[in-house]
Amino acid sequence: MHDDRPHDEWWLATLGRTVVWARLRVLDAGTAEVFDSDGKTLPYDSEDSARAALMDAEFVALSGLDEDDAADRGFALDELTPPQTDDEAQLRALMVQKLPRKH
Numbered sequence: 356m357h358d359d360r361p362h363d364e365w366w367l368a369t370l371g372r373t374v375v376w377a378r379l380r381v382l383d384a385g386t387a388e389v390f391d392s393d394g395k396t397l398p399y400d401s402e403d404s405a406r407a408a409l410m411d412a413e414f415v416a417l418s419g420l421d422e423d424d425a426a427d428r429g430f431a432l433d434e435l436t437p438p439q440t441d442d443e444a445q446l447r448a449l450m451v452q453k454l455p456r457k458h
Contacts, residue, residue, distance in 0.1 A: 365437040366414040369428045372454040376438055377414055378446075379405050394447030430454055 362381040367374050378390040387405035389397045399405035417435060425432040438449030
């Protein structure tokens with residue numbers, strides 16, 4: 356059974372305890388788009404070019420983080436949950452998260 360849904364990956368950048376999310380969506384045609392924290396959908400000709408743009412903007416793939424990487428950024432891996440909603444207007448409001456301070 357073939358899955359026709361786009362493949363999504365979550366990327367993040369951090370500033371202190373603030374997490375800025377970006378959603379990389381790989382489309383069937385081999386193109387990609389990034390939904391950013393401004394609510395814009397940026398088109399790319401390939402998954403590789405979208406990944407390169409995210410890395411240039413100092414984003415990292417959530418799937419590539421381990422506990423040590425997270426600790427280096429000042430949080431625990433289990434604190435990170437990508438925003439979830441089917442409505443892109445609501446999603447935009449969730450793309451920047453302020454993590455609670457650790458005591």
